[in-house]
Amino acid sequence: MLLLHTADWHLGHSLHDLDRHPEHALFLAWLLDRLEERRVDALLVCGDVFDASNPPARALAQWFGFLAEARRRLPRLQIVAIAGNHDSAARLDAPGPLLEACGLRVVGGPRAEPAAMVVPLLDAGGRPAARVLAVPFLRPGDLPRVEPGPGEDPASACVRAFYTRAAAAARAQAGPDEALVALGHCHLAGGLSSETSERRLVTGGLEGLAAEALPAATYVALGHLHLAQRVGVEHVRYAGSPLPLSLDERTYRHQVLLVTLDGPRLAGIEPLPVPRARQIVRLPEEGALPPAALLERLRTLAPPGDGGLPPLLDLAVELSAPSPTLRREVEEALGDKPFRLARLQLRYPGHAGPACQRELCCPLRELAPEEVLRLAWQARFPGEPPEPLRAAYQELVAEARAAGEKP
Numbered sequence: 001m002l003l004l005h006t007a008d009w010h011l012g013h014s015l016h017d018l019d020r021h022p023e024h025a026l027f028l029a030w031l032l033d034r035l036e037e038r039r040v041d042a043l044l045v046c047g048d049v050f051d052a053s054n055p056p057a058r059a060l061a062q063w064f065g066f067l068a069e070a071r072r073r074l075p076r077l078q079i080v081a082i083a084g085n086h087d088s089a090a091r092l093d094a095p096g097p098l099l100e101a102c103g104l105r106v107v108g109g110p111r112a113e114p115a116a117m118v119v120p121l122l123d124a125g126g127r128p129a130a131r132v133l134a135v136p137f138l139r140p141g142d143l144p145r146v147e148p149g150p151g152e153d154p155a156s157a158c159v160r161a162f163y164t165r166a167a168a169a170a171r172a173q174a175g176p177d178e179a180l181v182a183l184g185h186c187h188l189a190g191g192l193s194s195e196t197s198e199r200r201l202v203t204g205g206l207e208g209l210a211a212e213a214l215p216a217a218t219y220v221a222l223g224h225l226h227l228a229q230r231v232g233v234e235h236v237r238y239a240g241s242p243l244p245l246s247l248d249e250r251t252y253r254h255q256v257l258l259v260t261l262d263g264p265r266l267a268g269i270e271p272l273p274v275p276r277a278r279q280i281v282r283l284p285e286e287g288a289l290p291p292a293a294l295l296e297r298l299r300t301l302a303p304p305g306d307g308g309l310p311p312l313l314d315l316a317v318e319l320s321a322p323s324p325t326l327r328r329e330v331e332e333a334l335g336d337k338p339f340r341l342a343r344l345q346l347r348y349p350g351h352a353g354p355a356c357q358r359e360l361c362c363p364l365r366e367l368a369p370e371e372v373l374r375l376a377w378q379a380r381f382p383g384e385p386p387e388p389l390r391a392a393y394q395e396l397v398a399e400a401r402a403a404g405e406k407p
């Protein structure tokens with residue numbers, strides 16, 4: 001029995017105002033090809049199907065379009081999906097009856113009846129070969145209140161109690177030779193985070209659950225952490241996101257996992273790297289460059305020859321004086337080369353100071369507008385603000401005063 005474990009698609013995501021729809025479309029097409037080529041029996045989608053609880057219509061269309069295409073091309077493929085912390089449980093559940101009529105199982109919110117989260121997976125002969133425990137992202141209010149065991153934290157105890165009930169329901173249904181596959185969308189302690197890409201779970205101590213909160217299973221398919229990894233043991237895995245969800249993931253190889261079950265045994269885990277549809281180019285690789293050097297690098301930057309989507313540029317520039325025309329100069333240096341400027345990071349070396357220090361001891365309303373300008377300038381640059389800037393600023397202050405606002 002072959003499973004494909006994936007998670008954290010974040011359909012509808014945008015990265016520094018860049019719509020990811022084309023990248024998601026390429027990923028989903030690639031995924032369908034792999035499912036077909038490898039004759040996968042079941043696809044497990046472990047939460048964060050969407051990036052937002054109220055996804056744009058185009059993202060919804062992408063989700064339903066994928067499910068319909070999978071049904072058409074791969075009538076035997078079983079699909080089980082759960083909600084993540086980015087998803088609205090209710091929105092994911094809303095078309096549930098319709099999806100179930102098509103043989104697809106989506107669990108948005110946790111079910112009061114544990115058996116309702118158990119999904120049998122059938123082998124090629126149509127016999128149950130595994131039970132999937134489809135437990136979605138759990139919020140503090142979803143959890144039973146239980147006393148933690150010795151040395152156990154309260155959140156892990158509650159999650160463990162929830163999974164224990166669900167696992168008992170799965171085992172009650174399963175035959176002796178069936179595998180148990182537990183799904184979850186949670187943050188396990190010791191897991192490696194992608195700091196700028198995941199939304200932290202800050203309520204109810206749910207960040208850093210003990211691995212013991214999850215049930216003993218043949219395989220545990222997790223979502224939430226965006227870097228693929230095993231946690232502690234071989235069979236507890238995060239598939240990671242298939243797309244970089246932050247510019248800081250530029251060198252990371254995103255993947256999905258092919259999991260082979262042999263009866264109740266785990267026979268193998270094979271990562272399949274997802275082709276990067278859009279490269280991310282960081283200039284410079286480390287640190288920052290002065291404007292002239294950066295512009296020169298951009299003028300000589302070779303366009304990619306891979307026929308992919310235009311790469312994203314992540315630029316870092318070191319400024320010793322303000323440069324209001326920098327963005328335009330960057331665009332000009334790039335000309336019509338197929339790149340897309342995603343981020344222009346401005347660094348001001350060596351002048352972090354007076355304004356921050358003054359603000360701590362002096363409320364803003366006690367400062368004259370001219371003094372605010374001076375402190376803001378000196379937080380970044382040495383000396384006094386130049387005359388043209390001061391004149392423009394005074395003009396703005398006068399306009400604001402004339403408009404009756406207290407500047």
Ligand SMILES: [Mn+2]
Pocket residue numbers: 008048084086198199224225226
């Ligand atoms: Mn996620």
